[in-house]
Amino acid sequence: MGITKSDIFTEQQNDLAQFFKVLGHPARVAILQYIGNQNSCICNDLVEEIGLAQATISQHLKELKSIGLLKGQIEGKSMCYCINVDRWNEIQQHLNQFFNNTKSNCC
Amino acid sequence: MGITKSDIFTEQQNDLAQFFKVLGHPARVAILQYIGNQNSCICNDLVEEIGLAQATISQHLKELKSIGLLKGQIEGKSMCYCINVDRWNEIQQHLNQFFNNTKSNCC
DNA sequence: ATTACATATCGCAATATTACGATGATAAAA
DNA sequence: TTTTATCATCGTAATATTGCGATATGTAAT
Numbered sequence: 001m002g003i004t005k006s007d008i009f010t011e012q013q014n015d016l017a018q019f020f021k022v023l024g025h026p027a028r029v030a031i032l033q034y035i036g037n038q039n040s041c042i043c044n045d046l047v048e049e050i051g052l053a054q055a056t057i058s059q060h061l062k063e064l065k066s067i068g069l070l071k072g073q074i075e076g077k078s079m080c081y082c083i084n085v086d087r088w089n090e091i092q093q094h095l096n097q098f099f100n101n102t103k104s105n106c107c
Numbered sequence: 108m109g110i111t112k113s114d115i116f117t118e119q120q121n122d123l124a125q126f127f128k129v130l131g132h133p134a135r136v137a138i139l140q141y142i143g144n145q146n147s148c149i150c151n152d153l154v155e156e157i158g159l160a161q162a163t164i165s166q167h168l169k170e171l172k173s174i175g176l177l178k179g180q181i182e183g184k185s186m187c188y189c190i191n192v193d194r195w196n197e198i199q200q201h202l203n204q205f206f207n208n209t210k211s212n213c214c
Numbered sequence: 215a216t217t218a219c220a221t222a223t224c225g226c227a228a229t230a231t232t233a234c235g236a237t238g239a240t241a242a243a244a
Numbered sequence: 245t246t247t248t249a250t251c252a253t254c255g256t257a258a259t260a261t262t263g264c265g266a267t268a269t270g271t272a273a274t
Binding site for chain 3: 110111132134135160161162163166167181183184185
């Protein structure tokens with residue numbers, strides 16, 4: 001099949017999984033780290049920095065935008081992609097809540 | 108293509124992405140939450156609890172084991188799958204390091 | 215208006231993931 | 245020993261993801 005049965009899970013579970021999923025690709029991790037180090041960014045830098053085709057980088061940026069982690073501003077004829085710090089913190093908090101609420105000690 | 112170009116990323120980026128990826132499915136989130144609430148677990152409970160076929164659950168458990176998050180002990184004729192707390196904390200720490208080191212504030 | 219540049223989107227091919235039925239392996243129970 | 249129960253693995257179908265070339269879109273410069 002290949003289709004994830006999202007309807008049998010809670011919205012919280014689906015959302016959480018979606019955050020993890022978007023972060024679950026090395027290119028997207030690398031993009032976030034690069035932007036984090038630069039404190040600014042234009043997409044073309046990324047193409048050289050990461051080593052994937054422009055179309056591919058653009059697709060990854062789109063996914064990072066889809067969960068609100070990145071915001072893009074038109075800067076002349078290029079784009080300035082930046083980390084949405086509020087959202088960043090919010091997601092970090094969600095993930096930590098998941099980790100903290102899920103600890104157990106049976107074995 | 109569909110193949111991730113892991114060779115152009117650092118080991119740290121690949122590992123981090125792998126953690127996120129494994130957690131990036133609602134069934135696996137649900138499995139961890141369920142085990143966390145029970146403080147113990149046998150796989151068959153999960154089949155009823157989650158609502159996926161036994162083969163599917165088994166596959167998800169395997170992926171959670173692959174990053175060391177779960178450990179399984181044979182318990183009579185069933186399995187006791189438990190959260191590996193040390194590994195759990197370790198991964199939580201890795202993810203938080205990533206979040207803390209990647210903050211920026213350009214826009 | 216034309217050109218040059220930067221990014222987004224489309225369409226495709228290759229590969230990965232998800233899900234499940236069927237089957238295999240193992241261990242307690244009868 | 246046969247049966248039953250529990251979990252793992254195999255094989256397969258459906259769908260998703262990844263990556264890229266080609267092309268579209270938009271903006272700035274000439």
